[in-house]
Structures are given as structure tokens and as C-alpha cells.
Amino acid sequence: xxxxxxxxxxxxxxxxxxxxxxxxxxxxxxxxxxxxxxxxxxxxxxxxxxxxxxxxxxxxxxxxxxxxxxxxxxxxxxxxxxxxxxxxxxxxxxxxxxxxxxxxxxxxxxxxxxxxxxxxxxxxxxxxxxxxxxxxxxxxxxxxxxxxxxxxxxxxxxxxxxxxxxxxxxxxxxxxxxxxxxxxxxxxxxxxxxxxxxxxxxxxxxxxxxxxxxxxxxxxxxxxxxxxxxxxxxxxxxxxxxxxxxxxxxxxxxxxxxxxxxxxxxxxxxxxxxxxxxxxxxxxxxxxxxxxxxxxxxxxx
Ligand code: CP
Numbered sequence: 001x002x003x004x005x006x007x008x009x010x011x012x013x014x015x016x017x018x019x020x021x022x023x024x025x026x027x028x029x030x031x032x033x034x035x036x037x038x039x040x041x042x043x044x045x046x047x048x049x050x051x052x053x054x055x056x057x058x059x060x061x062x063x064x065x066x067x068x069x070x071x072x073x074x075x076x077x078x079x080x081x082x083x084x085x086x087x088x089x090x091x092x093x094x095x096x097x098x099x100x101x102x103x104x105x106x107x108x109x110x111x112x113x114x115x116x117x118x119x120x121x122x123x124x125x126x127x128x129x130x131x132x133x134x135x136x137x138x139x140x141x142x143x144x145x146x147x148x149x150x151x152x153x154x155x156x157x158x159x160x161x162x163x164x165x166x167x168x169x170x171x172x173x174x175x176x177x178x179x180x181x182x183x184x185x186x187x188x189x190x191x192x193x194x195x196x197x198x199x200x201x202x203x204x205x206x207x208x209x210x211x212x213x214x215x216x217x218x219x220x221x222x223x224x225x226x227x228x229x230x231x232x233x234x235x236x237x238x239x240x241x242x243x244x245x246x247x248x249x250x251x252x253x254x255x256x257x258x259x260x261x262x263x264x265x266x267x268x269x270x271x272x273x274x275x276x277x278x279x280x281x282x283x284x285x286x287x288x289x290x291x292x293x294x295x296x297x298x299x300x301x
Contacts (some may be wrong), residue, residue, distance in 0.1 A: 001167040009171060012301070015282065037091065039066075039096070040065070040119075049120060052275065052281040067195070090112070093115065095117070120282075129159075130163035134167060145171060146174070150177075153183070153261050161177065178201075178202035209248060230261075
């Protein structure tokens with residue numbers, strides 16, 4: 001999201017809206033990317049992102065190949081660089097990368113001539129998640145500028161929080177971040193308008209509330225006493241929603257730990273747009289692939 005201008009973000013969101021129309025047809029297919037080859041390279045688990053990139057490519061008629069670390073020769077000791085060189089030798093047009101290391105997609109883009117899309121790298125960024133979050137907010141609120149958004153939970157380890165803080169700031173949203181002190185990154189005050197450790201305070205007057213999962217896979221040691229204590233202090237409940245604006249919406253990037261960062265009543269209530277986020281994930285990824293491969297945009301350094 002750091003590389004995108006507000007105009008770029010608006011262009012992707014407008015294109016995503018058009019792409020969503022394709023998914024709503026009886027025949028969910030357009031010929032736009034016929035003859036293009038896309039490799040989804042996922043070196044970390046994923047349900048939503050991997051599936052939606054695959055569906056997005058196929059809805060635009062590209063040939064899509066999925067590879068994961070466990071099923072590739074990386075499990076036999078092949079380096080990432082060698083693997084990318086071998087994949088490039090098969091002449092793909094675009095590689096979608098998810099990796100546990102910050103900066104892996106950027107590094108891969110320097111090793112290859114084909115276009116590289118970041119599908120989530122370590123604690124760094126998850127740009128298409130941020131774009132689908134903004135698309136979902138825009139659908140509900142008809143604007144982004146001036147909205148009060150609360151992002152709460154494990155901010156420090158969340159690439160979703162980071163991409164959204166960068167992207168939403170560019171779109172003029174007022175950002176409040178909230179979490180236990182141990183889960184707030186250094187210099188968070190430079191990325192958000194307000195920082196608090198009280199969820200009850202954070203949600204007052206919110207238009208948008210985004211819950212985040214505790215990234216247990218990225219915690220070196222426990223940052224809170226236990227799940228029950230965490231949930232008591234940082235679990236979103238119906239009582240929090242009463243303090244937000246009457247038409248506030250609730251987002252979660254998934255996967256959800258119900259009963260920890262969010263109560264089941266909140267996930268299932270009318271304010272929840274969690275499954276709209278998933279639907280819009282396909283549209284945003286179609287737009288991303290289209291703009292990079294179909295609309296003649298060039299790779300930039
Ligand atoms: N939101 C998200 O990235 O989900 P997955 O890990 O299932 O792709």
C-alpha cells in the first residue's frame with residue numbers, strides 16, 4: 001500500500017466494482033486474460049486469499065497454477081531463489097506470493113521479469129486485503145474520507161493492520177488503533193490518529209470496527225496471561241457496539257477465533273460484513289490481475 005497513490009487506490013476500487021459484476025452473472029467468465037499464466041505460490045497457509053486469487057484468475061480466463069511449499073521442491077531443500085528461477089523458466093506472466101518473511105515478494109520481484117503480487121508477507125503487508133476492506137467499507141458507507149475506523153487486537157504482528165493503516169490514511173480516514181501494550185508496534189503513533197489500550201474507549205463514535213486475530217504463529221512468547229483474560233479486555237461484544245455509531249459495521253479479515261477477539265453474536269449480527277469482505281476479495285483480486293496483465297500497465301521498479 002506504500003507504493004499506491006490515493007488515485008491508484010480509487011482506480012483499483014472502481015475496477016473492482018466492475019469486476020464484481022462478472023461474479024454476479026450466470027456465466028462468471030470474461031476472456032480478458034486468455035493466454036496469460038498465473039502462478040499462486042503460497043509458502044504459508046491460506047484459505048481466503050489463495051482461493052480468491054485462483055477464482056479471480058479463472059474468472060478472467062487465465063491459466064492458474066497453485067503451488068505450496070509442502071508440495072514443492074522447497075521441502076527437499078531447494079532455495080526460494082532457485083525455485084523462482086525454475087518457475088520463471090516456464091514463462092508465467094504473474095506470480096502471486098505469500099511468504100512468512102517480510103519483503104519476500106519484493107525480493108522475488110527483483111529476481112524475475114514477471115509481475116509479482118504480494119498476497120501477504122510476514123508482519124509487513126497484505127495489500128489486497130486492505131483493498132478489499134476498503135471496497136467493503138465503501139459499499140456500505142458510500143465514502144471513505146472522514147470515517148472513524150477502529151482497528152483492534154494484535155496490531156504489532158498484523159500485516160492487515162499495517163496495510164490498512166497505510167491505505168486508509170491515504171484515503172483520509174481517521175484511524176484509531178487499540179490493543180494490549182505488548183501488541184502495539186513501536187512508532188504506532190506515527191501511523192494512526194489515536195492509540196489506546198481501552199477497547200471501550202476506542203469504539204465510541206466508530207463508523208467501522210475491524211477485529212484482528214492474535215497471530216499466534218508470529219508470537220515468540222505469550223503477550224497476555226491467557227485467552228480468557230484477553231477476551232475480557234479485547235473481545236468485541238454487543239455492549240461495545242452500543243457505543244459505536246448506530247450504523248457501524250464490523251470487519252474481520254479471517255480466520256476468526258470466535259469467542260476470543262469477537263463474540264459469535266457480533267460475527268452473526270446485521271452489522272457484520274465479514275462475508276462481504278470475502279466476496280469482495282475475488283473482485284479486488286480480479287481487478288489487480290486485470291490492471292497488471294490486461295490493461296497494459298507496466299511493472300515499475
Ligand atoms: N485474510 C486472509 O489473508 O485469510 P487467509 O489467510 O485465509 O488467506
